[in-house]
Amino acid sequence: MPATRISTFxxxxxxxxxxxxxxxxxxxxxxxxKFEAKFGPTRSNEIEFGAYKGRPKxxxxxxxxxxxxxxxxxxxxxxxxxxxxxxVEQQRNLFLxxxxxxxxxxxxxVVTEEMRHGWQMCHLLISHFxxxxxxxxxxxxxxxxxxxxxxxxxxxxxxxxxxxxxTYTDFVDRDGKFQLTMLSxxxxxxxxxxxxxxxxxxxxxxxxGHDGIKRIVRAGVVPLNIVQKYIxxxxxxxxxxxxxxNSSSAHWFxxxxxxxxxxxxxxxxEADLGKMNxxxxxxxxxxxxxLIEQINKNVPAGQPRLYxxxxxxxxxxxxxxxxxxxxxxELLDARKFDEYLKGVLPQPEDxxxxxxxxxxxxxxxxPKTFVPxxx
Numbered sequence: 001m002p003a004t005r006i007s008t009f010x011x012x013x014x015x016x017x018x019x020x021x022x023x024x025x026x027x028x029x030x031x032x033x034k035f036e037a038k039f040g041p042t043r044s045n046e047i048e049f050g051a052y053k054g055r056p057k058x059x060x061x062x063x064x065x066x067x068x069x070x071x072x073x074x075x076x077x078x079x080x081x082x083x084x085x086x087x088v089e090q091q092r093n094l095f096l097x098x099x100x101x102x103x104x105x106x107x108x109x110v111v112t113e114e115m116r117h118g119w120q121m122c123h124l125l126i127s128h129f130x131x132x133x134x135x136x137x138x139x140x141x142x143x144x145x146x147x148x149x150x151x152x153x154x155x156x157x158x159x160x161x162x163x164x165x166x167t168y169t170d171f172v173d174r175d176g177k178f179q180l181t182m183l184s185x186x187x188x189x190x191x192x193x194x195x196x197x198x199x200x201x202x203x204x205x206x207x208x209g210h211d212g213i214k215r216i217v218r219a220g221v222v223p224l225n226i227v228q229k230y231i232x233x234x235x236x237x238x239x240x241x242x243x244x245x246n247s248s249s250a251h252w253f254x255x256x257x258x259x260x261x262x263x264x265x266x267x268x269x270e271a272d273l274g275k276m277n278x279x280x281x282x283x284x285x286x287x288x289x290x291l292i293e294q295i296n297k298n299v300p301a302g303q304p305r306l307y308x309x310x311x312x313x314x315x316x317x318x319x320x321x322x323x324x325x326x327x328x329x330e331l332l333d334a335r336k337f338d339e340y341l342k343g344v345l346p347q348p349e350d351x352x353x354x355x356x357x358x359x360x361x362x363x364x365x366x367p368k369t370f371v372p373x374x375x
Contacts, residue, residue, distance in 0.1 A: 006134050009126050012141075016119065019085075019141040025092050025111060033112040037123040040196025047187040048264065049271070050257040057189040061128045064188070069256045072249070073188050074129055076258060078136050079151055080179065081121030082143065084114045086155035087172075089145035094165055097358055102368045103162070106208045110169065113201040120194050128190065153316065154237040161354045162365070163216060167230040169209030170291065175238040177202050178262050178280055185264050187257030210291060215366040217298040217306075222357055222364060224299065228306055229346045232327055235288060236314040242284065243277040245318040250276035277318075285311055314341070 006012045016035075020026045047055050052065075064070045088111050098104035122140060125133035143149040148156045159168055180202060184195035216222050243250060251273045253259040261267055262280050272279065288308045296305045310329030312320040324337035327344050357364045 006126075006138050009123065012122060012126060012134070012137050015138060015141050016115075016122075020115075023089050023092050023144070025088060025095070027095065027108070029105075029108040030112055030115075033116075035112075035116055035119050037120050037194075038116075038197035039190070039193040042189065042192040042196075043185065043265070045189075047257040048185055049260060050187070050255045052187060052257050057187055057192065059189045061188075066256075068252075069258065072253060072256065073186075073191070073258055074125070074133065074136070076183065076253070077121050077124050077191065078140070080183070081118045081125070081137075081140050082151045083155050083176065084118035084121065085140055086143075086145040086150040086152075087114050087168075088118075089150075090155065090157065090159040090168070091165060094159070094162065097162065099162060099358065099365050100368070103212075106204075107165075110205050110208060113205070116201070117198050120198065124190055124194065152241065154241055157237070160351055161358060162212070163222060163227065163230050163354050166209045166212030166216065167227075167234045169205050170213055171209070171231070171234045171238050171288065172241070173202060173205045173209060174287065174291075175241045175284065177206060178242070178284055181262050182259045182264075182280065185257075185260030210294070211368070212365070213295050214298050215368070216364070217295055218366040219364055220300065221361050222354060224303060224306065226346070226350050226354065229344060229350060231292070231306060232309050232314070232344050233346055235309050238284065239281055239311060240315060240317045242281040243317070245278055246274055247277045281311065314345070 006015065013035075017026075017031070020031060042057065045057060047053055047057055058064050061070055061073070064073070091107070091111060094107055095104070098107060118140065122137035125137045127133075129136070143151070145156050146158075150156050154172060159165055177199065180195050180199050184192055184199065186192040186195075213227070217224070217227060250259070254261075254271055254273060254276055261271060261276070262283050285308065292306050292308050299305055307327070309327040310325065312323070312325035312329050313327050315321050315323070315325075324332040324334045324340070326332055326340065332340055
């Protein structure tokens with residue numbers, strides 16, 4: 001990536017094209033995609049919660065009455081954009097092993113739309129945040145997930161095979177749906193308007209992952225205990241993505257109207273400002289229970305059912321960070337925990353087996369029978 005500094009959005013687009021080549025995804029279907037910023041309607045033209053409730057949403061950064069709010073807003077946009085580009089880098093090698101033409105087209109769509117979401121966030125940074133925004137938009141194309149440089153740990157992990165991809169898109173992208181929904185209520189109008197098209201596109205990614213896991217389970221070739229290990233890998237990662245417990249940042253995001261609750265329009269009670277992240281994480285957990293129940297309908301009778309790991313398992317931030325809790329939430333002997341993890345998370349031999357199955361078994365995944373939904 002060149003060391004030049006951008007001064008216009010067109011300069012940034014040139015770097016974006018170089019980034020596509022550098023990470024190895026400059027396939028015709030990708031580079032010929034029409035990348036553009038898209039905006040949709042918001043639920044309300046007024047700020048719906050927090051200290052500025054009832055005032056018109058801010059359409060320009062200079063309308064925001066407090067520099068702390070401007071800085072927090074910019075930070076939210078940076079982190080959201082970074083996850084979008086990171087996910088493309090994580091999935092870049094999957095083009096070499098697509099199980100069918102349908103899956104290749106689905107991968108192309110997921111990858112290009114994630115790129116577009118990153119493009120959207122950089123468009124906001126460059127259009128609204130001056131010199132600082134341009135610098136951050138450039139830095140977003142300079143970090144690499146495979147060099148462990150992305151801002152959130154979940155987006156520095158490898159996605160090595162299609163079981164990885166499907167569990168990632170079902171559960172990590174589902175956290176993305178939660179984050180985008182919470183930003184759709186933002187007091188900064190251009191950010192809120194960005195969310196409607198992004199959520200519409202994100203629904204396909206969720207459906208692709210959820211349907212992919214069902215197809216793998218239905219085919220019955222990949223052992224169910226290995227499928228469970230990948231679920232155990234990605235769901236706790238997603239728990240962490242909601243942020244620390246008792247978060248002061250989440251508290252102020254809400255007070256300033258920058259980020260709402262996932263269930264903001266229908267939440268039955270006033271927001272508990274000390275438990276904002278926990279509220280969203282619990283809603284996510286409940287949704288995961290429903291998803292696994294749907295997948296289990298494809299498990300043959302007599303076979304063990306898949307499950308959602310406990311909220312305390314394998315956490316790296318928050319109250320339960322780095323504590324030896326089992327997948328069912330029991331506190332284990334810390335001295336034996338590393339050995340325990342080998343039995344419940346993907347190991348090199350599991351990755352090797354999945355790779356061999358994908359390389360040699362033609363029917364390792366059931367054919368596509370319906371269009372994915374992001375329900």
